[in-house]
Structure formats: C-alpha cells, structure tokens
Amino acid sequence: MDSEDPEERRRATAALASAGATDRSALLIRALGDVDWRVRKEGARIAATVAEEWGLLPELVDGICQGENVGLRNSALEVLERLGPRAANALLVALPRVPEAARKFVVAALGFAGGAGVEKLAELSRDPEPNTAQAAIEALARVGGERAEEALRGHLAAEDPVQRLAALEGLERLQAQVSLEALTPLLQDRLVRRLALRVLGYSEEPGAADALLDALEDGGAAALEATVALGRLLSRGGPVAREMARRAKQLGEPVRKQLRGVSQSGRDEARRAATWVLLLARDEESLGAAAELAADDRLPPIALDVIRRWGGPAIGPLVQAAPGLPPRARAVALQMASDLAARAEPAPDVLKALRVALRDTLQSGDGIAVGAAAEALGRWAEAEDAPALVAAARAFPEHVARAAGRALERLAASAPDAVEAQLGSLPLDGPLGAALLPAVAALGGQSATDLLQATLNADDPRARRAAVMALPKLGGERAVELAGFALADEDVDVQVAAVMVLGQLSRGGELGVAQLRLALRASFEPVVAAAARALGQIGDRASLATLRELVKEGRPGVAVAAMEALRLMEDPALDDLLVEALGQDDEELVKEALRAIAQSDTPRREARIGLALEHSAWDVRQLAASLLGQLGTDDARAALSRRREREADRGVRESIDTALDADLDGEEG
Numbered sequence: 001m002d003s004e005d006p007e008e009r010r011r012a013t014a015a016l017a018s019a020g021a022t023d024r025s026a027l028l029i030r031a032l033g034d035v036d037w038r039v040r041k042e043g044a045r046i047a048a049t050v051a052e053e054w055g056l057l058p059e060l061v062d063g064i065c066q067g068e069n070v071g072l073r074n075s076a077l078e079v080l081e082r083l084g085p086r087a088a089n090a091l092l093v094a095l096p097r098v099p100e101a102a103r104k105f106v107v108a109a110l111g112f113a114g115g116a117g118v119e120k121l122a123e124l125s126r127d128p129e130p131n132t133a134q135a136a137i138e139a140l141a142r143v144g145g146e147r148a149e150e151a152l153r154g155h156l157a158a159e160d161p162v163q164r165l166a167a168l169e170g171l172e173r174l175q176a177q178v179s180l181e182a183l184t185p186l187l188q189d190r191l192v193r194r195l196a197l198r199v200l201g202y203s204e205e206p207g208a209a210d211a212l213l214d215a216l217e218d219g220g221a222a223a224l225e226a227t228v229a230l231g232r233l234l235s236r237g238g239p240v241a242r243e244m245a246r247r248a249k250q251l252g253e254p255v256r257k258q259l260r261g262v263s264q265s266g267r268d269e270a271r272r273a274a275t276w277v278l279l280l281a282r283d284e285e286s287l288g289a290a291a292e293l294a295a296d297d298r299l300p301p302i303a304l305d306v307i308r309r310w311g312g313p314a315i316g317p318l319v320q321a322a323p324g325l326p327p328r329a330r331a332v333a334l335q336m337a338s339d340l341a342a343r344a345e346p347a348p349d350v351l352k353a354l355r356v357a358l359r360d361t362l363q364s365g366d367g368i369a370v371g372a373a374a375e376a377l378g379r380w381a382e383a384e385d386a387p388a389l390v391a392a393a394r395a396f397p398e399h400v401a402r403a404a405g406r407a408l409e410r411l412a413a414s415a416p417d418a419v420e421a422q423l424g425s426l427p428l429d430g431p432l433g434a435a436l437l438p439a440v441a442a443l444g445g446q447s448a449t450d451l452l453q454a455t456l457n458a459d460d461p462r463a464r465r466a467a468v469m470a471l472p473k474l475g476g477e478r479a480v481e482l483a484g485f486a487l488a489d490e491d492v493d494v495q496v497a498a499v500m501v502l503g504q505l506s507r508g509g510e511l512g513v514a515q516l517r518l519a520l521r522a523s524f525e526p527v528v529a530a531a532a533r534a535l536g537q538i539g540d541r542a543s544l545a546t547l548r549e550l551v552k553e554g555r556p557g558v559a560v561a562a563m564e565a566l567r568l569m570e571d572p573a574l575d576d577l578l579v580e581a582l583g584q585d586d587e588e589l590v591k592e593a594l595r596a597i598a599q600s601d602t603p604r605r606e607a608r609i610g611l612a613l614e615h616s617a618w619d620v621r622q623l624a625a626s627l628l629g630q631l632g633t634d635d636a637r638a639a640l641s642r643r644r645e646r647e648a649d650r651g652v653r654e655s656i657d658t659a660l661d662a663d664l665d666g667e668e669g
Contacts, residue, residue, distance in 0.1 A: 487519055536567075626659060
C-alpha cells in the first residue's frame with residue numbers, strides 16, 4: 001500500500017478481502033481515499049462486501065463527513081449506496097453527532113437506505129438549515145413510496161421556491177400523482193410552471209387535460225412542457241386519456257400549427273407527444289411526421305393504432321406525404337397507406353393515386369423504399385407492373401428481390417401471362433432465382449414445371465433449394481418426381497428441403513412415401529433425421545423397423561428424430577427401445593428417452609428413470625432428478641435419496657433437494 005505504483009496498490013487492496021492483517025480495516029479506508037481512482041474503485045468494491053463483517057460502517061460515515069479528502073467522501077458514499085438499507089441504522093445513529101456542515105452528506109446517503117430512513121428524511125426535509133432540507137427532499141425522491149410522495153407534496157406550498165422546485169422534481173422522478181388543486185397555484189408560478197406542467201402529465205383528474213390544453217394555447221416554453229405532459233396522459237390511458245382524445249378534435253389551427261412545429265423538431269418525448277395529439281385531432285399534415293417517427297420505432301404502437309382507426313381518409317394524405325420523406329419514412333407511409341386501403345375499400349381515385357405512388361417509388365434508387373413499394377404493390381399490382389417488379393428484383397439486394405418475388409407471386413393469379421412473359425426467359429440462378437421461383441411455381445402448368453426442373457440444375461445451391469421449396473405449389477406426381485431427384489443433390493440443405501417437401505406432398509396419400517423411406521439411408525445425418533420426422537408425421541408404419549434400427553444405432557440427431565417418430569406412431573416396441581437408449585452416448589437421446597419414459601404408463605417407470613441418476617453427464621442426472629420429483633412417488637423419492645448421498649455435482653444435488661422438497665442447503669455432501 002506504500003508503493004508509488006497505483007496498480008500495485010490496487011492489487012494490494014484487492015488482496016485485503018482474504019488478508020489476515022490486523023490493520024486491514026485501516027488499510028481499506030486508506031484505499032478508499034487513495035489519490036488514484038482505480039485504487040478507490042477497488043476499495044469500494046471490497047468494502048461493499050466486508051463492511052458489516054469488519055464493522056466499517058461508523059468509519060464510512062466518518063468518511064462522508066470529513067472535508068479534507070473528497071475522494072474518500074465519494075468512495076464512502078458509493079459503498080453506503082451499495083449497502084442500501086443495511087447502512088440505515090448506522091446513518092441514523094450518526095446524525096445527532098454529525099457537524100452541521102456535513103449533515104447533508106449523511107442525509108444524502110439515507111436516500112439509498114430505502115424505507116428505513118423515510119420518516120427521518122421527512123422530518124429533516126423541514127430542517128431550518130436549507131442545505132439539510134434540500135438534501136432530504138432530494139433523498140426522498142430516491143427512496144420513493146407513498147410516505148416519500150406524501151412528504152414531497154407537503155413542500156409544494158413552501159415559501160422557499162428552491163424547495164418547491166426540488167419537490168416537483170422529486171415527484172416527477174417518482175411519476176407521482178398530484179392533485180390539480182395542489183398544482184393550480186404552481187401553474188401561475190413562472191419559476192416552477194414548466195415543471196408543474198410535466199407533473200400534471202401523471203394526473204388522473206379529468207381537469208388535467210383542460211389545464212394542459214390551456215397551456216398549449218399560451219405558446220412558448222410552457223407549451224412544449226404541456227405537450228410532453230399530454231403524451232404522458234395518453235400513455236397512461238384511462239378516463240383522462242379518453243377525454244384528451246375527445247378534446248383533441250376541437251383543437252384550433254394556432255395550436256395545431258404549434259404542435260406541428262414540435263413534431264418536426266425538438267426532443268423525442270415532445271415530438272412523440274405532439275404527433276400523437278395531432279393524430280387524435282385527425283390532422284392530415286401530421287402524417288408525414290408520424291411516418292418518420294414510426295420508421296425509427298419512436299412512436300408508440302397505440303399511437304399508430306390511431307391511424308388505423310382513422311381508416312380510409314388517411315390514405316390520401318399518407319400518399320401525398322410520401323415523396324417528401326426520407327427513404328425509411330417513405331416506406332412506412334406507403335405501407336400504412338396500403339394496409340389501410342386493404343381494409344377500407346378506397347375510392348377509385350385514391351387507389352389510383354396509391355398505385356402511382358408505389359410505382360414511382362419502385363423506380364427510385366433507394367433499396368429500403370423500393371422493397372416497401374414492392375411489398376405493398378403485391379396487393380395492388382396490375383399486369384403492367386410485372387416488368388418493374390422484375391427489374392427491382394434484379395437491381396437490388398436479396399431482401400428487395402424477395403419482396404418483388406412475393407408481389408409477382410400474387411400477381412400470377414390475376415395476370416399470369418404478364419408474369420410468365422417476364423420470368424420465362426430469365427436466368428433463375430443465385431439469389432434472384434431463390435427470390436422469384438415461388439412466383440414461377442404460382443404460374444403452374446408445363447412452363448412452370450420446366451423452369452423449376454431447369455433450376456434444379458443451377459450452379460447456386462440457394463436457387464436449387466428455392467426450386468425444391470416451390471414444388472408443393474405444383475403438386476402431383478411430377479412434383480414428387482422432381483423432389484425425389486433433388487434427394488441426390490450434392491448440397492445437404494437441398495436434400496433436407498427435398499425431404500420436407502416430400503413430407504408435405506405425401507400427407508393424405510402414398511405420393512412421396514417411397515422416396516422418404518429411401519432417405520432414411522441417406523449419407524447426411526440431417527437428411528436422415530428430417531426423413532424420420534416426416535415419416536412419423538404421416539404415420540408410415542412400414543418404416544417402423546428402420547426407425548427402430550436408427551434409434552439403436554444412436555447417431556446424434558438421427559436417433560432423437562427416429563424416437564420422436566416412433567412416439568408419434570405409438571410403436572408397441574418403444575418401451576424396450578427407450579430402456580436401451582438410456583445406455584447410449586448421445587446425451588440428447590438419453591434425455592429424450594427419459595422424457596418419453598416419464599410420460600408412459602409402464603409399471604417400472606421410476607426404476608428406469610432412476611438408472612439415469614448414474615449417467616456420467618450431469619445434465620442427464622439433473623433431468624432424471626427433476627422427472628422423478630415430478631412423479632413424486634415413494635419409489636421416486638427412494639431413488640433420489642439413494643443418489644443424494646453419492647452425488648458430487650452441486651447443481652445436481654440442488655435439483656435432488658428440490659425434488660425431495662428437503663431443506664439440505666447446509667450440507668456440503
């Protein structure tokens with residue numbers, strides 16, 4: 001601790017916790033006042049863990065009262081803050097002997113002591129010494145609770161304006177409700193008016209909305225705080241929020257204009273609130289600001305619901321606002337307009353304007369806006385839009401291409417010739433093919449089949465996988481044939497996709513079942529596992545023998561999938577397989593077997609699960625203990641008790657204790 005190297009002093013401080021030195025307390029207090037912040041931080045960390053054991057609380061209180069070493073004072077305060085309620089008694093005992101100049105520091109520390117010091121703080125908040133009273137008011141705001149709020153409300157009528165201001169700040173911090181009667185005089189006080197308006201935002205009295213709307217009409221800085229408070233009222237909901245929503249529709253143009261200005265600039269809380277109020281007022285000019293905030297997730301979902309309830313009349317203004325917005329906000333505006341149009345059945349001219357806006361955006365150079373336009377155009381596209389959608393898919397990244405592909409897929413139902421003309425000669429390899437192949441499949445017919453078959457030979461595995469995943473839209477024997485062909489693909493993801501598709505195509509019939517049975521002998525384990533699950537879901541009992549063999553082989557992933565399939569088909573040989581699986585190396589297989597045994601009605605259920613208490617893997621033993629605890633039978637408790645005496649893993653012992661519902665926390669085992 002005498003070293004000139006601060007790092008050496010820090011390490012020495014860290015070692016104090018385990019040191020046997022008789023002067024360790026003095027050394028730790030010395031570290032709290034060290035000239036280097038790293039040493040002080042280390043000292044505070046250690047002191048927070050040993051202060052009570054070493055009897056350091058009086059010295060910590062002395063540390064915050066002394067005035068020579070500011071570092072020591074701050075470190076001692078940090079430790080007392082960490083100790084919280086555990087330091088309350090030492091602080092209360094010290095108060096009578098503390099010099100008047102230092103009382104504010106002890107009072108400030110009481111603010112971290114929770115409810116234990118709240119009565120004393122309420123008393124001290126009326127102390128004749130201004131610094132002490134001020135510190136007590138601020139401490140009450142940290143403590144919180146009904147008693148602290150009550151004490152703070154009592155200072156709203158104080159003669160000292162600084163105390164009124166501190167009390168309001170505390171009440172705002174606590175989001176406390178203050179009666180309109182208590183706040184009304186403060187609304188006329190220029191020093192505290194803005195803060196009083198913000199506190200009014202937590203009111204539940206109907207008159208709060210009127211008072212805030214009056215402040216809006218006054219303009220200036222007070223209007224900004226009133227706007228913030230209105231946002232708080234709306235967020236809290238209830239009768240006051242409903243009254244505010246009703247009154248918003250009656251706002252005059254001067255107030256609307258003022259709110260529009262706030263919605264375009266200023267701090268986020270004020271922008272959100274102003275926009276929300278304007279939306280309630282059905283102010284069309286605010287929709288652009290709403291889209292900008294929504295684009296950055298800065299507008300509450302409940303405020304967006306206001307636009308949805310607004311309905312069809314909002315479509316036109318959203319479309320008009322879109323061109324002047326940044327790309328992300330433009331995308332949001334068009335998406336909202338499209339969603340509203342889907343529900344509201346807009347007039348032909350409104351729908352025409354929406355289509356024009358979407359087409360214009362589709363031609364723009366920003367990927368975000370183009371992707372949103374393509375997504376929205378899926379509902380409203382016409383034959384003439386097919387070329388632009390394909391062009392967007394080719395020009396922009398994959399997420400835009402997929403949005404364009406979804407739009408073309410929907411358009412294929414109403415304008416198949418236009419879609420086929422654009423896709424028929426397009427090379428569908430790579431990400432482009434993955435994005436557009438669902439639209440190809442939606443066309444149906446021989447040309448779609450030919451395109452999908454051709455893509456199964458593409459160089460890019462993503463395109464081949466997309467072609468496979470599109471096959472269910474074709475259906476029938478040809479789709480099964482092509483999926484079976486994909487089982488021979490060199491890429492494992494393509495093979496797994498083929499198995500998934502065959503599972504879809506084979507439900508309710510025999511189509512594809514033969515190929516799935518063959519897939520149980522595939523080279524890649526993910527393919528075998530997918531085939532096992534698919535056969536289990538369609539209930540192919542002809543595969544039972546092969547699935548049993550897969551369980552016995554115990555390959556990771558495969559055996560678990562095969563067991564799941566056998567459980568789905570309620571295989572009569574499953575009980576013996578489950579017992580055999582308990583001896584496998586694959587921990588996941590063993591755990592799956594344990595869960596299956598626990599759900600069975602076998603008479604030797606507890607004994608079989610008990611076998612897993614001897615497994616080498618701790619997580620298997622832990623699961624076995626949990627399952628036996630859930631069974632709760634005498635046999636289960638006996639198995640747990642026997643294992644508890646020999647279990648070396650602490651976590652497993654705790655699970656056994658929990659299962660036994662025994663108080664064994666003090667045992668070391």
